[in-house]
Amino acid sequence: MERVVRHFQEELEQLQAxxxxxxxxxxxxxxAAVQGLSTRDVDLIDQVLQGDEPVxxxxxxxxxxxxxxxxxxQPMATDLRAVVSAVKINTDLERVGDLAVxxxxxxKRYATHAPVKKLIDLPQMGDLAQAMLRDALDSFVRRDTxxxxxxxxxxxxxxxxxxxxxxxxLAYMLNDRATVEPSLDLILIxxxxxxxGDHATNIAEDVIFMVSALDVRHHAVNPQN
Amino acid sequence: MERVVRHFQEELEQLQAxxxxxxxxxxxxxxAAVQGLSTRDVDLIDQVLQGDEPVxxxxxxxxxxxxxxxxxxQPMATDLRAVVSAVKINTDLERVGDLAVxxxxxxKRYATHAPVKKLIDLPQMGDLAQAMLRDALDSFVRRDTxxxxxxxxxxxxxxxxxxxxxxxxLAYMLNDRATVEPSLDLILIxxxxxxxGDHATNIAEDVIFMVSALDVRHHAVNPQN
Numbered sequence: 001m002e003r004v005v006r007h008f009q010e011e012l013e014q015l016q017a018x019x020x021x022x023x024x025x026x027x028x029x030x031x032a033a034v035q036g037l038s039t040r041d042v043d044l045i046d047q048v049l050q051g052d053e054p055v056x057x058x059x060x061x062x063x064x065x066x067x068x069x070x071x072x073x074q075p076m077a078t079d080l081r082a083v084v085s086a087v088k089i090n091t092d093l094e095r096v097g098d099l100a101v102x103x104x105x106x107x108k109r110y111a112t113h114a115p116v117k118k119l120i121d122l123p124q125m126g127d128l129a130q131a132m133l134r135d136a137l138d139s140f141v142r143r144d145t146x147x148x149x150x151x152x153x154x155x156x157x158x159x160x161x162x163x164x165x166x167x168x169x170l171a172y173m174l175n176d177r178a179t180v181e182p183s184l185d186l187i188l189i190x191x192x193x194x195x196x197g198d199h200a201t202n203i204a205e206d207v208i209f210m211v212s213a214l215d216v217r218h219h220a221v222n223p224q225n
Numbered sequence: 226m227e228r229v230v231r232h233f234q235e236e237l238e239q240l241q242a243x244x245x246x247x248x249x250x251x252x253x254x255x256x257a258a259v260q261g262l263s264t265r266d267v268d269l270i271d272q273v274l275q276g277d278e279p280v281x282x283x284x285x286x287x288x289x290x291x292x293x294x295x296x297x298x299q300p301m302a303t304d305l306r307a308v309v310s311a312v313k314i315n316t317d318l319e320r321v322g323d324l325a326v327x328x329x330x331x332x333k334r335y336a337t338h339a340p341v342k343k344l345i346d347l348p349q350m351g352d353l354a355q356a357m358l359r360d361a362l363d364s365f366v367r368r369d370t371x372x373x374x375x376x377x378x379x380x381x382x383x384x385x386x387x388x389x390x391x392x393x394x395l396a397y398m399l400n401d402r403a404t405v406e407p408s409l410d411l412i413l414i415x416x417x418x419x420x421x422g423d424h425a426t427n428i429a430e431d432v433i434f435m436v437s438a439l440d441v442r443h444h445a446v447n448p449q450n
Contacts, residue, residue: 067305074299084292087309088316173398173405180398180405184412191416 008073015065015086016141019093022058023137026093027130029055029100030196034126037107037189045111048104055097062090081213085206089140092199096133099192099199106185106192113182120168122186125161125193128154132200139207148211151204158197165190233298240290240311241366247283247318248362252355254280254325255421259351262332262414270336273329280322287315306438310431314365317424321358324417324424331410331417338407345393347411350386350418353379357425364432373436376429383422390415 029048036045066087069075075083132154139148169183254273261270291312294300300308357379364373394408 067309070295070309071301071305076296080292080296084295084309084312087312091313091316170406170409173409174402177399177402181395184395184398184409187409188416191413 008069008075008079011065011069011073012079012082015062015069015083018058018062018065019086019089020137020141022055022062022090022093023133025055025058026096026100027133029097030103030126030130030133030193033100033103033107034123034193036104037110038123040111040115042108042111045104045108048100049108052097052101055094059090059094059097063087066090078210078213081210085140085210088206089203092202096196096199099196102192103189106188110182110185110189113185114178116169116172116179116182116186120186121161121165122189122193125158125165125190128158128161129193129196129200132158132197133203136200136203136207139204140210143207143211145208145211148204148207151200155197155201158194162190162194233294233300233304236290236294236298237304237307240287240294240308243283243287243290244311244314244318245362245366247280247287247315248358250280250283251318251321251325252358254322255328255351255355255358255418258325258328258332259348259418261329262335263348265336265340267333267336270329270333273325274333277322277326280319284315284319284322288312291315303435303438306435310365310435313431314362314428317427321421321424324421327417328414331413335407335410335414338410339403341394341397341404341407341411345411346386346390347414347418350383350390350415353383353386354418354421354425357383357422358428361425361428361432364429365435368432368436370433370436373429373432376425380422380426383419387415387419 029051032044033048035041036048066083069083070080073079132151135147135154136151138144139151166187169179169187172179173183254276257269258273260266261273291308294308295305298304357376360372360379361376363369364376391412394404394412397404398408
């Protein structure tokens with residue numbers, strides 16, 4: 001029995017290492033897409049558009065590892081929650097990889113137009129979304145619910161930035177017809193970044209559930225903060 | 226042992242019944258949001274904005290049922306895949322409920338402007354997204370991979386409609402400044418409907434995996450079709 005238990009913990013550690021690897025890849029793709037947007041670097045954008053495969057392969061591999069862990073080891077309590085959380089986090093990370101492609105598609109169209117002023121707060125939104133993703137994954141590895149709750153707070157900041165960007169771009173569009181098309185792409189990109197923040201939030205909620213068996217979804221966590 | 230097995234099947238059936246109930250609620254919320262948009266019915270839109278609670282409660286309940294099934298019955302093979310699929314489908318349905326709120330938010334803003342022509346193909350997109358969701362859930366209950374594959378095909382049609390709508394609205398925006406704000410909301414709504422189609426697609430892929438243990442994500446299914 002002890003051997004089986006040790007084997008489970010080893011497998012779980014490997015699973016988490018793969019999830020971190022996938023998180024790193026997904027985050028790097030978001031970073032590249034936003035950098036390609038900022039620097040109008042079409043080669044970099046094309047790399048993002050074509051580089052989906054490694055994330056997708058990890059997605060399939062991690063899911064299969066989770067099934068194997070559930071079927072062979074039939075984990076209980078915290079271990080069970082850790083594996084089911086891994087299934088969910090895997091889904092979130094795969095979507096983040098897809099969103100990097102969506103950002104790159106809009107960035108490629110954007111690069112064909114004259115730029116709209118200084119991209120306003122989009123790069124800042126990109127940095128924040130990446131930081132949230134990193135913090136969410138760190139909170140998963142370290143079982144750190146304080147850090148996970150911080151991610152939930154950061155999501156409000158991301159939403160504020162999104163609303164501010166929308167208002168500013170709308171003003172451009174109303175004042176200058178030539179900015180309509182490029183502004184539309186920037187609005188779509190801000191929505192994609194918002195969704196990356198949502199996935200980081202999902203991961204953070206899963207971490208809180210995994211560690212404390214407390215379902216914080218649809219409830220405020222520490223509303224006094 | 227036989228009693229435990231029967232008990233598991235009963236619990237699984239109850240779980241699936243709850244998932245269907247949740248799917249029905251989520252679909253109804255999407256229908257109401259699109260109808261509120263079409264008829265400019267702000268009361269109906271407000272009902273969607275305020276009616277998120279039942280879907281969220283089911284989300285938490287279904288997740289907890291899945292954990293109980295995994296922990297108490299330690300299912301194997303098809304049964305294990307059925308429970309893990311339920312975890313994933315539950316997540317997808319909750320997001321569909323959120324997207325109904327997003328559609329309602331945009332519809333409420335839209336109702337404050339003069340309408341843009343005849344809403345072009347948005348109601349059709351709404352119908353298709355709802356049909357996909359219904360088909361995906363039917364395929365889950367009936368373990369029907371043919372129907373599930375049909376959902377994957379329908380998603381291409383939804384993407385075509387989205388692209389067509391985008392082009393038409395862009396033309397309006399470039400020609401008439403007064404259409405910029407309402408057109409933006411319609412574009413955002415078309416993206417929300419596209420995402421509902423994506424969730425239906427996720428569910429269909431989970432069904433194919435559950436029934437055939439075949440991972441069709443990131444691969445074409447029957448590319449000759």
